[in-house]
Amino acid sequence: MADPLIHSPIARDTVVDTLVARLRADVLAERYAPGTLLPPERELAAGYGVTRTSLKHALVRLVEAGLLETRHGVGTRVRDYRRTAGPDLLPFLVTLDGPSWLVEIFAARREIGSLIAARAAEQAGDADRARLLALRDEIAAAPGGDPAQLAEAEVHRALAAASGNRVYELLVNSLLRAYDDVRHLFAAPFADPAAAARRITPLVEAVLAGNPTAASAYADAYYLCTERLMLGGDSDHHDARDDDRQGTADR
Incomplete structure (x- = not known):
């Protein structure tokens, strides 16, 4: 019988889903104000306790939702959801x-x-x-x-x-x-x-x-x-x- 205290690793998708929910809530609550850049990915990932890979997947989903925009060499900027979201x-x-x-x-x-x-x-x-x-x-x-x-x-x-x-x-x-x-x-x-x-x-x-x-x-x-x-x-x-x-x- 398997040890009940040993759990299988959390699926990456579960981590990403949770991270998307937290980031979305922080953006909508204007913890990150519209028009501002998010912190660098390494710093942001550390702040949420996730890997940069999970963070990148979460950011892609929030870009698709119209909450963020990413530009190479610039960073990820918070969009005004009242102008861009549905x-x-x-x-x-x-x-x-x-x-x-x-x-x-x-x-x-x-x-x-x-x-x-x-x-x-x-x-x-x-x-x-x-x-x-x-x-x-x-x-x-x-x-x-x-x-x-x-x-x-x-x-x-x-x-x-x-x-x-x-x-x-x-x-x-x-x-x-x-x-x-x-x-x-x-x-x-x-x-x-x-x-x-x-x-x-x-x-x-x-x-x-x-x-x-x-x-x-x-x-x-x-x-x-x-x-x-x-x-x-x-x-x-x-x-x-x-x-x-x-x-x-x-x-």
């Missing part, structure tokens, strides 16, 4: 500073979601409509919590697909992935699957009816309602803005 960086930003980023993610979720819903109402085909209805029913039939929440996420992917715009699909993926690791913190709207299905039904029906104005209004109201629930608010009381949206949708 939405795939959002999950890491949420991990680093969740509250401030989530406010903006929820705003983008509502605004982009309303646009997507309107476009889906205009473009949805029979297969799209059937998919939306099936997902609405899947939410209603799901056990409370994660299964209902995952089914609801698929509704948003289905709406983006129905819009006919592949960029919308990628944006929805990025927004959903932004808080996927902490989605258990936002499970309140899905504790009662039947209620969750009722909340999303007006949006689904507006898309099925081919009414972009109603779809946009109901999407906006839906996102506001679920956002309040996610953040601990009371969705059973609508403010005047919700009433205005409902009236717009009904016209």
